[in-house]
Amino acid sequence: MAVQDTADDLELHRRLAAGDRAAFDELYRRYAAQAYGLAYRVTGQQMLAQDVVHDAFMALWRAPEAFDERRGSFRTFFLSMVHHRGVDQVRREQRLRARTEKAANLDPLEDEDPADAVAEAGYLSVRRKEVREALTDLPAAQRQVLEMAYFDGKTQVQIAKELQIPLGTVKTRTLAAMRKLRALLEEAS
Amino acid sequence: MIDHEGTDELLAGYVLGSLSGPDAEEADRLLTEHVPGCLTCRATLDAFQGVTGELGLMADPLAPPDTLLPRMERELEGGRRRRSQQWGPARIVAGAAAAVVLVGVVGLSLLNDGANGPSELLTKADLAQVNQLKTETDTEVTPLGPTGTEAEEVSVPSRDELYVMGTFVASPGFIYRLYAVKDGVATYIGDVGPATGVVAFHVEVDPASVDKLLLRQEPAASPPSELVSPSLEAVG
Numbered sequence: 001m002a003v004q005d006t007a008d009d010l011e012l013h014r015r016l017a018a019g020d021r022a023a024f025d026e027l028y029r030r031y032a033a034q035a036y037g038l039a040y041r042v043t044g045q046q047m048l049a050q051d052v053v054h055d056a057f058m059a060l061w062r063a064p065e066a067f068d069e070r071r072g073s074f075r076t077f078f079l080s081m082v083h084h085r086g087v088d089q090v091r092r093e094q095r096l097r098a099r100t101e102k103a104a105n106l107d108p109l110e111d112e113d114p115a116d117a118v119a120e121a122g123y124l125s126v127r128r129k130e131v132r133e134a135l136t137d138l139p140a141a142q143r144q145v146l147e148m149a150y151f152d153g154k155t156q157v158q159i160a161k162e163l164q165i166p167l168g169t170v171k172t173r174t175l176a177a178m179r180k181l182r183a184l185l186e187e188a189s
Numbered sequence: 190m191i192d193h194e195g196t197d198e199l200l201a202g203y204v205l206g207s208l209s210g211p212d213a214e215e216a217d218r219l220l221t222e223h224v225p226g227c228l229t230c231r232a233t234l235d236a237f238q239g240v241t242g243e244l245g246l247m248a249d250p251l252a253p254p255d256t257l258l259p260r261m262e263r264e265l266e267g268g269r270r271r272r273s274q275q276w277g278p279a280r281i282v283a284g285a286a287a288a289v290v291l292v293g294v295v296g297l298s299l300l301n302d303g304a305n306g307p308s309e310l311l312t313k314a315d316l317a318q319v320n321q322l323k324t325e326t327d328t329e330v331t332p333l334g335p336t337g338t339e340a341e342e343v344s345v346p347s348r349d350e351l352y353v354m355g356t357f358v359a360s361p362g363f364i365y366r367l368y369a370v371k372d373g374v375a376t377y378i379g380d381v382g383p384a385t386g387v388v389a390f391h392v393e394v395d396p397a398s399v400d401k402l403l404l405r406q407e408p409a410a411s412p413p414s415e416l417v418s419p420s421l422e423a424v425g
Contacts, residue, residue, distance in 0.1 A: 083241055088206070
């Protein structure tokens, strides 16, 4: 199933690169909910999350050659791009004003129906479970710095200050976490 | 000799978007000078970017607002028109709105030798025209780098004309990006290439709003830097 979906993604991307709007719509149907969920998790604000997803899809349409299938799957490419843009949004917000504790005060959501989204993206659920298990297998200290960087958009300097540990320790733990996750995810797939 | 342990630390922080200050600048330098030519680092970068993509699945999917797709569809119509006016696979991506406001960039158009380009807008005459400009006395030709592109900035101050020409085949997974530099701040204009053969770009800018242009090779999967230090000239 996952292999077929990956092949379908590649075909959709090739069609999109040729200017096929239907392919764009299908990729949107496949990944908009996951992208929006990720962007919302990172930015904590619906408007910012919308902008992130909007910008990511528009960038995909305008510069489809940015995806190179030799370097990984379309899904990881696209979600990585969404994350990057989400973090950029967070940084802009940080420059404008001190942020409140995002995790504790997420913007209340309106009208969304997560159950529908999950149903649409059902084929991703197996991989989601594998990723969650892999993250759980990380040592707690490594998982902590990874989550602070990835989901809270914090810099390594901010993490070091917050945890009151040396910056070098944050770097070491981050690298160890990324390497272990990479190995666990490769093993799982 | 490069310290790959240290490089891997920077790449891990880079893909997570968690670098700042000197670390961000060092990663920037590595990504333009070393990584494109290092198979080991490119493999590491790809693997780590794959992990950040997989981590995206940790977020619960949420249905986006119903207004989002129609908003994009309206823009797609405009985007498709823009694409059709440009040169197939080597199109220029219009810069962010912030770039337009900040440096007065009003648009880009691409002229090339038409080697692989299907567009009728691109003819050998266009490239010849820029080559001809280079021979005129009031034209300024400035090497733009990075190495391998043989890129040049060709400006004709008396006519407020500005061109970039060169060979823009980036390393796998990388892309060339053009920035406008004003008062020590570089602002993203657009992506360049991949292009076959020598190509020339007509850069439509307000000359008063740009001190010089900056061309950098960057990972294609990452968004362009909103603002970058012009001191980080790409050489890779």
